[in-house]
Amino acid sequence: MKKRTKRIKSKANAMRKAIIEMLFEAGSGHPGGSLSATDIIACLYFDVMKHNSKDPDWDQRDRFHLSKGHCCPAVYAALGISGYFSTHNFKKLRKLGGMLQGHSDRRVPGIEVSSGSLGQGLSVALGMALAGRLDNKDYRVYCLMGDGEIQEGNIWEAAMAAANFRVDNLCGIIDFNGFQIDGRTEEIMDLEPLVNKWESFGWHVIQCDGHNIEELLYAFNQAKMIKMKPSVIIARTVKGKGVSFMEHVVDFHGRAPVKKEKEIALMELKSIEEDESKL
Amino acid sequence: MKANCKNESEMLYARDLYGKALIELGKKDPDVVVLDADLSGSTRTALFGKEFPDRFFNFGVAEQNMMASAAGLAQCGKIVFASTFAMFATARAVDQVRNTICYNNLNVKIVASHGGLTVGEDGSSHQALEDINFFRAIPNIKIVVPVDAPEAKEAIFTAYKTPGPFYIRLGRAKVETLKKKKKFCLGKGYTLREGKDIAIVACGIMVKKSLCAADILKKQGISATVVNMHTIKPFDEKLILDIAKQHKKIIVCEEHQVTGGLYSTVAEILINKFPIRVERVGISNIFGQSGSPEELLKHYGLTADNIAEKAKRVLRQ
Numbered sequence: 001m002k003k004r005t006k007r008i009k010s011k012a013n014a015m016r017k018a019i020i021e022m023l024f025e026a027g028s029g030h031p032g033g034s035l036s037a038t039d040i041i042a043c044l045y046f047d048v049m050k051h052n053s054k055d056p057d058w059d060q061r062d063r064f065h066l067s068k069g070h071c072c073p074a075v076y077a078a079l080g081i082s083g084y085f086s087t088h089n090f091k092k093l094r095k096l097g098g099m100l101q102g103h104s105d106r107r108v109p110g111i112e113v114s115s116g117s118l119g120q121g122l123s124v125a126l127g128m129a130l131a132g133r134l135d136n137k138d139y140r141v142y143c144l145m146g147d148g149e150i151q152e153g154n155i156w157e158a159a160m161a162a163a164n165f166r167v168d169n170l171c172g173i174i175d176f177n178g179f180q181i182d183g184r185t186e187e188i189m190d191l192e193p194l195v196n197k198w199e200s201f202g203w204h205v206i207q208c209d210g211h212n213i214e215e216l217l218y219a220f221n222q223a224k225m226i227k228m229k230p231s232v233i234i235a236r237t238v239k240g241k242g243v244s245f246m247e248h249v250v251d252f253h254g255r256a257p258v259k260k261e262k263e264i265a266l267m268e269l270k271s272i273e274e275d276e277s278k279l
Numbered sequence: 280m281k282a283n284c285k286n287e288s289e290m291l292y293a294r295d296l297y298g299k300a301l302i303e304l305g306k307k308d309p310d311v312v313v314l315d316a317d318l319s320g321s322t323r324t325a326l327f328g329k330e331f332p333d334r335f336f337n338f339g340v341a342e343q344n345m346m347a348s349a350a351g352l353a354q355c356g357k358i359v360f361a362s363t364f365a366m367f368a369t370a371r372a373v374d375q376v377r378n379t380i381c382y383n384n385l386n387v388k389i390v391a392s393h394g395g396l397t398v399g400e401d402g403s404s405h406q407a408l409e410d411i412n413f414f415r416a417i418p419n420i421k422i423v424v425p426v427d428a429p430e431a432k433e434a435i436f437t438a439y440k441t442p443g444p445f446y447i448r449l450g451r452a453k454v455e456t457l458k459k460k461k462k463f464c465l466g467k468g469y470t471l472r473e474g475k476d477i478a479i480v481a482c483g484i485m486v487k488k489s490l491c492a493a494d495i496l497k498k499q500g501i502s503a504t505v506v507n508m509h510t511i512k513p514f515d516e517k518l519i520l521d522i523a524k525q526h527k528k529i530i531v532c533e534e535h536q537v538t539g540g541l542y543s544t545v546a547e548i549l550i551n552k553f554p555i556r557v558e559r560v561g562i563s564n565i566f567g568q569s570g571s572p573e574e575l576l577k578h579y580g581l582t583a584d585n586i587a588e589k590a591k592r593v594l595r596q
Contacts, residue, residue, distance in 0.1 A: 063355075065351075106383055112354055113350060113351065113354050113379065113383050113385075114378070114379075114382055114383050115378075115379075116378065117374050117377075117378040117379075119343075120343070120347040120374075120375055120378065120379050121347075123343070123344045123345075123346075123347030123348045123350075123351065123375070123379075124347050124348065124350050124351040124354070124379060125351060126344075126348045126351060127347070127348035127349060127350060127351020127352040127353070127354070127355070128351040128352070128354060128355050129351075130336065130348070130351070130352060131312075131351065131352045131354075131355030131356065131357050132355065134312070134333065134334065134357070135355070135356075153343070154343040154344060154347065154375070157338075157341035157343060157344035158344050158347070158348070160339070160341070161338055161339070161341065161344055161348070164339075165336065
C-alpha cells in the first residue's frame with residue numbers, strides 16, 4: 001500500500017473509533033451516515049484540502065461544508081484529530097453547554113456554517129464558491145451531501161445555479177450509501193438515474209468507490225482539472241462502514257451503539273487497523 | 280366624516296430609493312453583493328446589476344437557493360442584499376432564513392418589496408400579510424417597516440452598517456414622504472404628533488393613515504398621539520410603555536395580519552408589564568383579493584375613518 005494511502009486509512013480508522021466513542025457517550029446520533037462518509041472526509045482533511053488547524057480563519061483555506069449535518073461526528077472527529085480543538089470534547093457531544101452540537105455547528109472551530117436542515121448546503125457552498133471567485137482567491141469549496149438529502153428541491157435549485165454561474169471551484173460529493181431513515185432510497189424515493197440527473201444539470205460527474213482511498217484521491221484530483229463547470233463525485237458507500245453489524249443496517253441511521261455494541265465495534269476497528277498496518 | 284387626507288408632499292417608490300442606495304453602497308464598498316430571484320426590475324436591484332454586473336447574481340425563480348447562497352457569500356465576508364417580493368422572501372424560504380442565515384447570524388440583508396395588501400390587483404397569492412409573523416420569532420434578525428421612501432433608504436444604510444441579518448419590508452405602491460420625521464434610528468420609534476387622549480401606534484403606510492385619523496379626531500375634540508414604530512425587532516419597549524402609561528388607551532395599525540405583527544408585539548409587552556386594553560386595525564385572519572390598493576385598504580378597514588371610529592369606541596369603553 002502506498003504510504004499516502006496508508007496514512008489516510010490510519011486517520012480514517014482513528015476517526016471511526018472516535019465516532020463510535022462519541023456516539024456511545026452521547027447516547028444518540030447518527031452512526032450509519034457518519035461511518036459511510038468517513039473515508040471521504042478523511043481524504044479531504046488529511047490530504048486534499050489546504051487548511052490550518054492553528055488558523056481556522058486562514059483566508060486561503062479550502063472550504064468544506066457538511067450539508068448532511070447529522071453526520072457531524074465524522075467531521076468533528078476529523079477536526080479534533082487535526083488539532084482544531086481538544087479531543088476531550090468528543091465526550092461532550094450532544095451534551096448541554098457543550099461545543100459539539102447534535103448537528104454540525106459553527107461554534108466548533110473549523111466549521112464554516114451550521115447545518116442540519118437538509119438540502120441547503122449546496123447553496124451555501126455555491127455562495128462560498130462565488131465569493132472566492134469575486135475575491136480572486138484560488139480556494140476550492142467542497143460540499144458533502146447525503147443521498148436521501150438530494151430529494152430536497154433546494155439541492156436542484158443550487159445544482160442549476162452552480163452550472164449557470166459556471167463555478168469550477170465547487171466540488172459536490174454525494175455519500176451514496178443507498179439508505180435513508182425510512183429505508184432504501186430506491187424504495188422510498190428513487191434517485192436513479194443519478195449520473196444522468198447531474199450531467200443534465202450541467203455538472204461534470206465522477207463516480208467512485210467511496211471507501212477506496214486511491215479512487216477518491218483520483219476523483220478529487222480530476223474534479224480540480226475541470227474548468228467552467230462544477231463537479232460532483234458520486235461516491236458509492238456502505239452505510240455503517242467498518243463495523244460489521246452496522247453495515248447496510250438502516251436501524252443504525254439514527255441509533256447510537258449501546259455499551260456492548262461499542263466494545264465490539266472498537267474491537268473490529270482495532271483489528272482492521274492491525275491488518276492494514278501489516279500491508 | 281370624510282378624512283382630510285390629501286397628500287401634502289411628494290410621492291415616491293421606496294424601491295426606487297433602495298435601488299439608488301444599492302448603487303451608492305456598491306461604489307463605496309466592493310464587498311457589497313446583490314442577489315435577486317427574477318424580480319430585479321420590480322425590486323430595483325437591476326439598477327445595481329447594471330452598474331456592477333460582477334457583483335449581481337440573478338438566481339432565477341429559486342428563492343430558497345438564493346437565501347442559502349446569500350449565507351455562503353456572507354460567510355466569506357460579503358455584505359449581501361437579497362431581494363424579491365415579501366411573500367417569497369419569507370414564506371418560501373423561511374427555513375433557509377431561519378437555519379442558515381439567522382442561526383449563523385450572517386450578514387444578509389433581505390430587502391423585500393411588495394409587502395402588504397397594497398400589492399393590489401395581483402391578489403392574495405402576492406399580498407404578503409404574514410411576512411413579519413414568519414420572521415419575528417426568529418432570533419438574531421432585525422425587522423424594519425419603513426414609513427416612506429427616505430426612511431427606507433436610511434434603514435438600508437443602517438442595515439449595511441449593522442452586522443447580522445435584516446428584513447426590510449417595502450411596498451409596491453408609491454408612498455407619501457412624511458414631514459416632521461425624526462432621523463431613523465434602529466429600534467427607536469418616535470412620536471410624530473403629540474396628543475393626550477389616545478395613542479395610535481403604526482408602521483409603514485398605516486402611519487400616514489393614523490395621522491389622518493388624528494386630524495379627524497381633532498375635529499371632534501379628541502387629541503391623539505401618533506407613533507411611527509418602524510422597527511418591529513428589536514422593539515422599542517420603553518417607548519411603548521411610556522406611551523401606554525401616558526394615554527391608557529392605544530390603537531395599533533398595520534398592513535399585516537393582526538396576529539404576529541406589530542399588534543402582537545405591542546400586546547405581548549403590555550400584557551406582561553402594563554396591562555391595558557389595546558385596539559387593533561389590521562387584517563383579521565382572512566386573505567386578501569384583487570382590487571386597487573385604495574379599494575383594498577377601504578374594503579379591509581385600513582383607513583383613517585376606521586382608525587378614528589375605533590379610537591372613539593375605545594374612548595367610550
